[in-house]
Amino acid sequence: MALDCLTSTTKACKDFHACKWPGELSSGDTSLALYFDAINDNHLNAVKEIQRTCSQIITFSHFVPRQELCPEKRMLFYPKLPKIIGSDFLEFRIRSIHGIHGSACHLFGHTHFVWDAVIDGIRYVQAPLAYPRERKRRMNGGENWLPFCIYSDGKFSDRLTPCYWSDHYSANPRTPDNTELAPWVARFYNQT
């Protein structure tokens, strides 16, 4: 199936038809995101202990906690991607763990966009190794990338480089009112 900008998220994303959820859980609303977020409540005591004893905290999620960690729609071959990559509950959970901690770092995944940016006091990093075929076609390098070491000898690593998308957004504001397709997206849809 060719993916185009009109393809619904339920058709474009395998999760919707490859997964069956029990009971009241549905992939058509926020129930799944809430369900998985609530599993973290099983570890509240461990989190409290970490908050009490650690000066540096790293949290992890597969999914994306904030819209600002994904390129804007007009930059994407599939503009509906932001609808299916994360939840506000995830961001709220991360904030509740880091609180006002001085050294807060969150690692995330799922979208395979390289990212390293500080937003509202938390450093968000995605350092994807990607699928082999993705590594080969990357416009900005990536074929020889190794796993990124985020923390060693009591210190967080320096910024990940190159870091195409977060570099772009550190130099350019997000302009959600701009509906002009990015050149590579326009070329793609002109060909199809």
Ligand SMILES: [Fe+2]
């Ligand atoms: Fe994923």
